[in-house]
Amino acid sequence: MLRVSDAIKVDIWSDVQCPWCYIGKRKFEDGAAQFGGDVEVEYHSFELAPDTPVDFDGTPVDYLSQRKGMPVAQVEEMLERVTGIAKQVGLDYDYDHVHQTNTVKAHELLHFAKSRGLQLEMKERLLKAYFVDGRHVGRIEDLAELAAEIGLDRADVVAALEANTYLADVKADVAQAEAYGIQGVPFFVIDGKYGVSGAQEAAAFANVLEQARSERGAEVAQ
């Protein structure tokens, strides 16, 4: 039986080294606050560059210019603009110290954290670590350090990541994204019904959350 008081479920596909995902996270949080109702958030894995080595030898500027054949000056200008947009939502991106890496272990850690009821805290810590703090988010020891900072057991994290305990969950998320037709992140699925792509303005998130709530109300009234 449907109840109007039930939280609106929001499933978010995102990657740890996706600048729009962190910006979109802040805008979504703003939109959810404007909405004012109960929202249950669950993050899902999306690997933007699964073939990236854990210890990529270079900066994000090197990465983009090499991989995309873009002039360094153009990449620098692009990152400068992203940094400026991040600043508008209170995020101090520091691309001079970002460690481009492979994020599959970070995604496994997010699933581990979910199993311990700390996924939202882990997601925020990983994004901040990557974009703001200049921390490495690809190596198991570095991830265990970040996990310990939010209260997870370091030894348990290392054991789970070394054993690939949550790798199947990461791949299942990626497969589900493909089933939905998701090609880019961040991507938000509201109540299993509405899809919202990209770092939308807060009002867009508030509107769709309100729409989902009003439809639930209509279903209960029938």
Next chain:
Amino acid sequence: MSDAPKTPLLIVGDPSAAACEGDFCAVPGQSEQALVNRQLDADLV
């Protein structure tokens, strides 16, 4: 959410919002222009 989706999603919001696809994260020049255009249409500029 572990089952595969059974119904297609209804896509809402600004279709030109910034996102990362593949290993590339485009800067939303077009959406910024669209915002300016909407403001012009609404006589806000």
